[in-house]
Amino acid sequence: MPKILIVGGGYAGFYTAWKLEKWLARGEADVTVVDPLPYMTYQPFLPEVAAGSIEPRHAVVALRRHLKRTNVVTARVTGIDHASKTATITPPVGEPWEFEYDQIVVTAGSVSRTFPIPGVADNAIGLKTIEEATAIRDRILGNFEKASNLPAGPERDRLLTFVVVGGGFAGIEIFGEMRSLATSLLKYYPSLSFEDTHFHLIEAMGRIMPEVSLPTSQWVIKNLAQRGAEVHLNTQLASAVDGRIELSTGESFESDLIVWTAGVMATPMLRGTDLPLEERGRLRVQADLRVVNDDGVVPDAWGAGDVAAVPDLTGKGVGGYCVPNAQHAVRQGKRLAKNIVAVLRGEQTKDYYHENLGAVAGLGLGIGAFQSGNLAVKGLLAWFMHRGYHGLAIPTWERKTRVAVNWVLNFLLSRDIVELSAREHPRVAFETFASRPKS
Ligand SMILES: Cc1cc2nc3c(=O)[nH]c(=O)nc-3n(C[C@H](O)[C@H](O)[C@H](O)COP(=O)(O)OP(=O)(O)OC[C@H]3O[C@@H](n4cnc5c(N)ncnc54)[C@H](O)[C@@H]3O)c2cc1C
Known part of the structure; x- marks a missing residue:
C-alpha cells in the first residue's frame, strides 16, 4: 500500500486527509498526518475566542476524533529528505524516528512574521x-x-x-x-x-x-x-x-x-529540506499542487495552504499567487486529495482554480x-x-x-468574564499548603 505522509494537520492538511478518507478505496493507500498539535485550529475564530464569544476548545477540531481512517501522529516533522523519501519525525517525548513515504503532502502553514524591532x-x-x-x-x-x-x-x-x-x-x-x-x-x-x-x-x-x-x-x-x-x-x-x-x-x-x-511567513522548517522553495521561503508548486523545481515536476511531492506559493489562475492573486487565507487552504486541500487519488489511479490531475468569494x-x-x-x-x-x-x-x-x-x-x-490565567501555575495552591517531610 502506498504511504501518504501529510505534514501539518491545519486547514489544508486536515481537509486533504478528510477527503482522502472519503475518496480513497479501502486498502488503496495508508495516510498519516503529523502535527505537533492534536487539533486543527479554526483561525478565523481566534478573535472571537480572545473576546470570550467562543470557548477555546470549540474553535479547534480534534484530529483523532474526526480523522477515523488516518494515522494521527502528534509530533513535529523536523526534516525531509525527498531524495530518499524520508521524513524525520520528532515527538515531544522520546527519540526522533525516520518515516519512509511514497507521497508527501506539505501543509505546514505559516508563522507570525516579525521585524527586528526592539522589545x-x-x-x-x-x-x-x-x-x-x-x-x-x-x-x-x-x-x-x-x-x-x-x-x-x-x-x-x-x-x-x-x-x-x-x-x-x-x-x-x-x-x-x-x-x-x-x-x-x-x-x-x-x-x-x-x-x-x-x-x-x-x-x-x-x-x-x-x-x-x-x-x-x-x-x-x-x-x-x-x-x-x-x-x-x-x-x-x-x-x-x-x-x-x-x-x-x-x-x-x-x-x-x-x-x-x-503578516505571516511560510513555516521555516522547510528551509532545512531538499524541497524547492521560492524567494519568500514558500514551497514551489504548480497549479495542480505538485511540487516543481527548475526541471519540472518533483515526483510524489505536493503542497498547499500558507506554506506553498500556489499560482492563482484567476490572475487576481498578489504577485500571481494565491493569498494566504483559509478560503484557498480549504479548497486546495480538497483539490490536492482529488489529485493524489488521480495520480494513484493513473488518471490526470486538475489545476486548482478558485474565484475569490x-x-x-x-x-x-x-x-x-x-x-x-x-x-x-x-x-x-x-x-x-x-x-x-x-x-x-x-x-x-x-x-x-x-x-x-x-x-x-x-x-x-452574555459572555463569560472569568479569567483563568492561574491555570498556568496550577500547583501553586496545592504546593503552598502541602505538608513536607521534616528535615
Ligand atoms: C486571526 C486570524 C484570522 C483569520 N481569518 C481568516 C478569515 O476570516 N478568512 C480566511 O480565509 N482566512 C483567515 N485567516 C487565514 C487562515 O486561517 C490561514 O490562511 C489558514 O489557516 C492556512 O491554512 P494552512 O493549512 O496553510 O495552515 P494552518 O491552518 O496554520 O495549519 C498548519 C499546521 O501545520 C502544523 N505544523 C507546523 N509546523 C509543522 C511541522 N514542522 N511538522 C508538522 N506539522 C507542522 C501546525 O501545527 C498547523 O496545525 C485567518 C488567520 C488568522 C491568524
Whole structure:
C-alpha cells in the first residue's frame, strides 16, 4: 500500500486527509498526518475566542476524533529528505524516528512574521494559535481586575492600554473584538470608566484591510474611532522595550498587551529540506499542487495552504499567487486529495482554480464588514453574515453545533468574564499548603 505522509494537520492538511478518507478505496493507500498539535485550529475564530464569544476548545477540531481512517501522529516533522523519501519525525517525548513515504503532502502553514524591532520578540504576542487567543482574553480580563484596585495614574493606564500592530484582516478583527470585550466589561467595574481604556492599532501603510474597498476600510476606521479605538495609519512601531511603545510619529505610551498581526511567513522548517522553495521561503508548486523545481515536476511531492506559493489562475492573486487565507487552504486541500487519488489511479490531475468569494470580518459584537466586488455590507447585517458564514464553515457538525449553541447561550446570558490565567501555575495552591517531610 502506498504511504501518504501529510505534514501539518491545519486547514489544508486536515481537509486533504478528510477527503482522502472519503475518496480513497479501502486498502488503496495508508495516510498519516503529523502535527505537533492534536487539533486543527479554526483561525478565523481566534478573535472571537480572545473576546470570550467562543470557548477555546470549540474553535479547534480534534484530529483523532474526526480523522477515523488516518494515522494521527502528534509530533513535529523536523526534516525531509525527498531524495530518499524520508521524513524525520520528532515527538515531544522520546527519540526522533525516520518515516519512509511514497507521497508527501506539505501543509505546514505559516508563522507570525516579525521585524527586528526592539522589545517585540520579548513583549508582544501573536495571534496564530488557540493558546495565544486564550492568553489575550485572560490578559484583558486580568488587567481589568488589577486596574480596578488602582488609583488613576500611569500604572492603571498601562494596564488598560491595548495595542495591535498590523491593520490586515486579522489585526482589525482582533482590535474590534478586544474593544468590544473591554466595553462590555466596564459595567462590572464601577471604579473604571470608558475614558480609562485606550486602544491603538498601528499600521505602516496608508490604509487597512486591503481585501476590502477603500470606502469600506474607511468606514471601519470611523466605526472604531466612534468606539474609542484609534487607528494610526502611516505609522510604524519603533520600539516596544518593556512595553513602552514608541511610534515613528514620535508618540509614546506604555502598554501591557501588544498583539502582533503584521503578516505571516511560510513555516521555516522547510528551509532545512531538499524541497524547492521560492524567494519568500514558500514551497514551489504548480497549479495542480505538485511540487516543481527548475526541471519540472518533483515526483510524489505536493503542497498547499500558507506554506506553498500556489499560482492563482484567476490572475487576481498578489504577485500571481494565491493569498494566504483559509478560503484557498480549504479548497486546495480538497483539490490536492482529488489529485493524489488521480495520480494513484493513473488518471490526470486538475489545476486548482478558485474565484475569490469576497471577505467578511467580525469587528466586535453586532458589528461587521463584508465586501465582494463592489458590493459592501456594513454593521449588524455584515456581522450576521460573518457568523453565518464561519458558523457553517468550521468543519464537522459536532463543532458547528458547539459554536452555535455557545453563541445562543452568550446571547441569552452574555459572555463569560472569568479569567483563568492561574491555570498556568496550577500547583501553586496545592504546593503552598502541602505538608513536607521534616528535615
Ligand atoms: C486571526 C486570524 C484570522 C483569520 N481569518 C481568516 C478569515 O476570516 N478568512 C480566511 O480565509 N482566512 C483567515 N485567516 C487565514 C487562515 O486561517 C490561514 O490562511 C489558514 O489557516 C492556512 O491554512 P494552512 O493549512 O496553510 O495552515 P494552518 O491552518 O496554520 O495549519 C498548519 C499546521 O501545520 C502544523 N505544523 C507546523 N509546523 C509543522 C511541522 N514542522 N511538522 C508538522 N506539522 C507542522 C501546525 O501545527 C498547523 O496545525 C485567518 C488567520 C488568522 C491568524
